[in-house]
Amino acid sequence: MALYAVGDLQGCLAPLERLLEQVRFDPAADHVWLVGDLVNRGPDSLGCLRRVRALGDAATTVLGNHDLHLLATAEGVRPPGGKDTLRPVLDAPDAADLLDWLARRPLLHSDASSGWTLVHAGLPPAWDPGTAQTEARRVEADLRDPARRQALFEVMYGDEPTLWSPDLDGYDRSRYTINAFTRMRYITADGALEFAGNGPPEEAPSGLTPWFQVPGRAAAGHPIVFGHWAALGHRVGPDWLALDSGCVWGNRMTLARLDNTDGDPARVTTWQTPCPT
Numbered sequence: 001m002a003l004y005a006v007g008d009l010q011g012c013l014a015p016l017e018r019l020l021e022q023v024r025f026d027p028a029a030d031h032v033w034l035v036g037d038l039v040n041r042g043p044d045s046l047g048c049l050r051r052v053r054a055l056g057d058a059a060t061t062v063l064g065n066h067d068l069h070l071l072a073t074a075e076g077v078r079p080p081g082g083k084d085t086l087r088p089v090l091d092a093p094d095a096a097d098l099l100d101w102l103a104r105r106p107l108l109h110s111d112a113s114s115g116w117t118l119v120h121a122g123l124p125p126a127w128d129p130g131t132a133q134t135e136a137r138r139v140e141a142d143l144r145d146p147a148r149r150q151a152l153f154e155v156m157y158g159d160e161p162t163l164w165s166p167d168l169d170g171y172d173r174s175r176y177t178i179n180a181f182t183r184m185r186y187i188t189a190d191g192a193l194e195f196a197g198n199g200p201p202e203e204a205p206s207g208l209t210p211w212f213q214v215p216g217r218a219a220a221g222h223p224i225v226f227g228h229w230a231a232l233g234h235r236v237g238p239d240w241l242a243l244d245s246g247c248v249w250g251n252r253m254t255l256a257r258l259d260n261t262d263g264d265p266a267r268v269t270t271w272q273t274p275c276p277t
Contacts, residue, residue, distance in 0.1 A: 003259040005033040007243035011042025015253040027058035035227030036064025036120035064120040072153040108136040115263030125217035162192035223263040247275035
């Protein structure tokens with residue numbers, strides 16, 4: 001069985017189909033991970049949701065910030081933004097089933113056999129893998145309960161709190177967890193999440209460090225595959241693999257093969273396909 005991972009779709013279905021065809025993906029034998037942000041900005045969010053859902057057990061996707069925004073919009077918490085391309089999903093005859101399926105996706109997925117962990121944005125430096133699992137499961141329980149999901153979306157938007165503490169509780173803890181898993185890029189010198197910068201690390205604002213380069217981060221040595229950061233692009237680190245190569249912005253979509261790598265990003269094989277604007 002081959003295990004693949006693919007970068008942010010954001011409504012770009014045709015490039016995904018080309019990559020799956022290129023590697024001769026067989027849903028009866030192979031598995032594909034998706035780093036989240038299946039929807040928004042691109043031309044076919046509805047098609048992406050239907051395609052990934054139809055793969056059934058052959059696909060695992062985590063939630064990204066655009067996926068959560070779609071769910072919150074469907075709940076009436078936020079109207080669609082000017083750049084959103086979510087209306088075809090909201091108006092689809094199968095919208096209720098698709099949205100319920102999406103709300104039941106995890107924030108984090110770990111696979112002991114391959115050694116890899118899948119998230120959308122990353123793991124904050126203060127979290128070891130066990131803490132990350134615990135915090136993900138707590139928020140996922142709220143997302144999977146319709147009444148609790150509505151209440152969570154009402155308070156989901158916002159940057160605070162930016163510093164992790166095991167003493168955080170209630171919606172402050174949930175908001176931190178969601179922001180860490182789905183929005184994080186840079187970390188301040190005192191360990192806080194910082195959302196001001198989204199450019200490449202070479203252009204990082206003063207005093208900010210990419211989360212995966214923070215010295216002594218608690219999950220170091222545990223291989224992580226993630227997306228979210230189009231300006232970072234496809235890059236390989238000692239224990240991390242970035243796969244968002246900016247398809248929705250007219251760049252490329254990246255697919256990587258993770259099995260038989262023993263969690264070593266340097267052993268990963270990748271394929272890319274152009275994404276016309």
